[in-house]
Amino acid sequence: MTYFAGLDVSLEETTICVVDETGRLTKELRTASEPEPLVAALAGLGLPLERIGLEACSLTAWLHDELRAVGLPAVCIETRLANAAMKTMPNKTDRNDARALAQIMRTGWYRQVHVKSRQSRLWRSLLVARRTVLNEMRAIENVVRAILREGGIKLGTPARAAFAGRVREMAADEPLILPLVTPLLAILATMLEQLDRLTRQVLTIVRGEAVCRRLISVPGVGPITALAFRATMMSRSGSDSPGTSGRISRLTPSRYQSGETDIQGKVSRCGDELARTALYEAAHSLLTRSRKWSSLRAWGMQVARHRGMARARVAVARKLAVILHRMWSDGTEFRFGKEPAAAVAAA
Structure with a gap:
């Protein structure tokens, strides 16, 4: 007889549920959300596990890679399909979520998620960090523009590198406004420096990658x-x-599309x-x-x-x-x- 496991992963603990090929509940337990305790708990079951399902989350890629490295048949599944199955449970609990994931593994009603390599995840983290800094800079710039408009100052559209100088020039005659925007300009200067550092890291990676150069x-x-x-x-x-x-x-x-209705959105x-x-x-x-x-x-x-x-x-x-x-x-x-x-x- 084969068995299927569902892992409901949270930041500190993971709830594990195991069912057999008929859907009968076999084992439930909890363990720390770390590779070693998870491997030990699954290996300690002594059961031939056909599939081990994890819902996509922030820890999934790391745990998925570690479980696969020791030969466990871990599968990362799409969150939307997992949520659809979990909604059939009357109560939202970690135990019920793990049970739903185990049944999804048994029935095969899931879509496997492409788990990226560690290198690609690090590259993506760099791009996300750069984008976050850029978005926060835009938010601060908009606050500065709003403060200047209180004094009737319309900043226009200066380049990002010339933004601080333009603000100081136009607000020089406003003794009540300049002290408000000066701390924000100092923050922008620091963020601009770090944005350049992150951008240089991206350029260095691209220069060293033949695919990116193409x-x-x-x-x-x-x-x-x-x-x-x-x-x-x-x-x-x-x-x-x-x-x-x-x-x-x-x-x-x-x-x-349903019956005579066919809407393309x-x-x-x-x-x-x-x-x-x-x-x-x-x-x-x-x-x-x-x-x-x-x-x-x-x-x-x-x-x-x-x-x-x-x-x-x-x-x-x-x-x-x-x-x-x-x-x-x-x-x-x-x-x-x-x-x-x-x-x-x-x-």
């Missing part, structure tokens, strides 16, 4: 997008073979948010800033003329995901395409 040859794709795509698509083994691109960006429309946004955002920004840069002709940009501008720029960005972003994936897997370079004779004559 990807940035695509118009609109910079070091941030290239590293985000590589970190997202890298296989769990950490090799240069990328995973499948179709489900990761989730830049395809959602759909609701906005993009589902169910995939990797970091890669999706980077691809969208790359598409925006390609459509608005790139000056060199390419068949991709020409196609995107045609979509923009018929469907609007917002939809064109999404369409180009999705096509960029396919192109980058193909360039990576085939080791090919970006093809700009042959410019039409009419466009050459017009230029």
Whole structure:
């Protein structure tokens, strides 16, 4: 007889539930959310475990890798499907969640989540740290602008490096406002310095990665997008073979169909948010800033003329995901395409 286990992981403790192939409850226990106690608890059961299910969370990748390293059949499953099964329980408890996960493992009603390699997770942490600093800088800058508007000062749109100097220049004659913004400008100066340090780390990594250097040859794709795509698509083994691109960006429309009703909605946004955002920004840069002709940009501008720029960005972003994936897997370079004779004559 085979057995299936569900692990409800929290920060301090993990609840374990084991069921047999008929769904009968076999064993329940709790242990610390650390690899060694988990391995010891599962091995101490003395049961042939077919699958061990973990719901995706902040600790899952670490625990998943450690369990797989000792030969345990750990499976990371998608949170939405796990939540759908857990809602069938009348009460929300760790024990019931573990029981639901065990039954999901037994029935096979789950979608396995791609667990990224440790290297890709560290790269993603670097990108998230940089983005967090950038977002907080924008928030502080907006507070400074709001304070200046109290004195009727309209700052305009100075570059980030010139922001502090511009504020001091325009608020020099406001003795009540300048003391309010000075501490915020000091914080911005420190954050700008650390943002530059994080950006330099990204550039150093991209220079040392042949795949990233190839990807940035695509118009609109910079070091941030290239590293985000590589970190997202890298296989769990950490090799240069990328995973499948179709489900990761989730830049395809959602759909609701029932009987005679068939509604196509906005993009589902169910995939990797970091890669999706980077691809969208790359598409925006390609459509608005790139000056060199390419068949991709020409196609995107045609979509923009018929469907609007917002939809064109999404369409180009999705096509960029396919192109980058193909360039990576085939080791090919970006093809700009042959410019039409009419466009050459017009230029």
